[in-house]
Amino acid sequence: MAGGNLKNLVIAFLIPLPSILFYISFVRTGADAGPISSWCAAHPLLLANVLFFLNVNVLFWLVGLILSNHWLIDLYWTVIPVMLLHYYRGHPASEANTVRSAVAVALTWVWSVRLTHNYLRREGWELGKREDWRFNEMRSQYGKTWWWMSFFAVYLSQQVFLIGICLPMHAIHSSNQPWGIWDLVAAATCIAGIVIAHFADTQLHKFVSWNQKLKKLGEPTIPTLEDGLWRYSRHPNYLGEQLWWWGLYLFAWNLGQGWMFVGPLVNSLCLGYVTLLVERRMLKQEHRAQAYRMYQKRTSVWIPWFRKAVPEPKEKET
Template sequence: MCLLLQPTMAGGNLKNAVVAFLAPLPSIIFYLIFLSNNHHQTDGILSPLWAWCYHHPLLLANVLFFLNVNVLFWVISQVLKNHWMIDLYWTVIPVMLVHYYGSHPLADYNWWRSTIVVLMTWVWSLRLSHNYFRRENWQWGAREDWRFTDMSSQYGKHWWWISFFAVYLSQQVFLIGVCLPMYVIHSVNVPLNIWDIVAVIVCISGIVVAYCADTQLHDFVSRNNKLKELGKPVVPNLDEGLWRYSRHPNYFGEQLWWWGLVIFAWSLGHGWAFVGSLINTMCLAYVTTLVERRMLKQDYRAEAYRRYQKTTSVWIPWFKSSPGGKDKNA
């Protein structure tokens, strides 16, 4: 039976990989054609389409996202009957956006600041991509986010159209929003300052914290899976490493990364770019509530997790408290 399933799984994995690589090509090809037309224009007169693309870089990014991600990814999800791809592209789209903003003809920026942010974005993306594939046992599209599965059950036959708004259109708000500092960084050309150093420290700290937290969580899940295979009781809750001081240190690290980018934008005089990270943080606060409710529904860990909630900070790592609320070290 296993031998029969393996070729099927391998075929599905290859199919999903091909789909994932082909999906963003429409936007990439369109943008390369735009750059080519802009570069080879000798009389300074662009066609209306290319002129609009030239004068509205942020709007163009939103149009490409809407057509290529919201619409095309949604259509693909209806064919595959799975919304797995948007999770993968959370790790890819910021990289695409930072290069888009940096290569746009209207871009004007400090080379050092741009290079630093581009390199950090690649490191962030590689870390998150590694965690995604490690969690999915190195498969493409093995499963979709459990929240989408829950919503599918909740909305039933209406999910096919609700998913366009709940899964895809909402991602435009989040991803374009949190990447607004990347647009600002490639729109203002001023020398580096002390706040750039602060921003780099915050961003790198976020990447390191998220990596350590996700690795500790992966090791914990792997150990529990081995215990299940041996027929032994599993450990109900992770309370070691960073998880001893925060119930969601991976979320905390991710937020540090995005707010570090906000510091770049703020130091360049565009504090308004914080709005995307604020919306993302508010959304993640809601997701935190959903995750903890899910934990409490699992009988084998509910009691341990309630104790964990009473003694451990939600996001920001901090010292343990007693169940009554007083610090043990007080």
């Protein structure tokens, strides 16, 4: 187990190096070093997509095929936004207000550390222990064609999501407009998202850990988490994550890049679909189906709200 964890740690460390080394070389040589460097300097957003395609879509996919496990993309969902932020910040074409850039960097690192910690905690601090349950379901669905379908379903789709929702990081480093009131609103929204997601994920982790202990003791488990933030929202962790990305978008909107709403919008629509999948999965589990149906009737989906008074179902007479 320890050897497998070390192997996956080495893989996780080495796999982004091609992009990092290329970018460092490009920045050091300068835009006038040749036609390739000149093109890279003139097209920061296109270069980001090229590097993502080659290093993530192609290389991650090949490693996933070799390992028969596409766990890497889950881990790097928490890391790629930080890499993109520093890519835009360090690019020769970068132009940014010092305060706005510093706030974006600080907030993105806090977001990433929190999400990475939650990912590792959920996985029992073992890298590559398992892949996303949705990938498992697609693997069963596509069968023999999964080896090539995974390139599109797991990786190419992630490029659309990640590049899209990180567009505000490009906007922040494309304008030196002075810091203003809307930047404060954006920062406050991001902080609210991080805080809500942290407490929601921590409460969920404690709930899962407690149920695991009850199961080992042979005692009945608790079917549904209905305490803390989960008392007022069925998916407060998703709410927190959405607030983070929409808060980041507000920076771009304030800088006149309103069209960048497409990133968080697509992400929100996808999380809406994931919400449906999660709830269907909960209802398929016999030991919690009835309790979860009641939870659905009482509790708001995303936005926290007061619980509805719904009478408990009467037991059938025997």
